Amino acid sequence: MAASSSQGINTLLDAEREAAKIVQKAKQYRVQCLKDARSQATKEIEELKTQKAAEYQAFVAQHSGQSDETLNQVNAETDAKITELQALYEEHKSDAVEKLLKAIVTVQAVPHQNIRV
Template identity: 50%
Template sequence: MSAQQSQGIQTLLDAEKAAAKIVQEARQYRVQKLKDARTEASKEIEEYKKAKEAEFKKFEASHAGTTSEAQAAVDKETEVKLEAITHSYDSHKDEVVQKLLDRVTQVKPELHRNLKRAQS
């Protein structure tokens, strides 16, 4: 019986070693799957990032032209307004100078309104 018991114990020990080996392989398999998943996720993230950067650059390029067109329109409008102001200045400057000279040189001596009340 002792040979049979020792053979049963040996069988159990062999079974335990085989189970430990299977558990170890399962753990290694799980670790490898996690590494593979991380690698694949990193690749997907990188691809997504590249796609979004390309989309942003395309958007930026399409709107950069709009910005320069808007700047050109503002510059043209400013030029037109400056020309209108310059034209207005040139056409009215002699008249304004003449009005100023007339006001300065045509003096009507009058008593101040407070002085007029004091004399009444």
């Protein structure tokens, strides 16, 4: 019986060693999967950063171009308005001077409206 009991113990020990090996392999597999997942996540993050940076640069380029175009348009409109006002000034300058001189030179002696007579 001792041999049978010893054989049973050896079988149990062998099974325990086999189970320990299986557990160790499972732990190694889990660690390897975590490493792979981290490296894959890092790779995806870098790709996403690159993509978003490119989208941002495209957005900035697109909108800065519109700002330049808008600024050029506003400057052109302002220059046109200034030219128009200068032309109107030159056209009506003599009339304004005549009206001022007429108002200064022509004096009408009329009593003020609040004066009681």
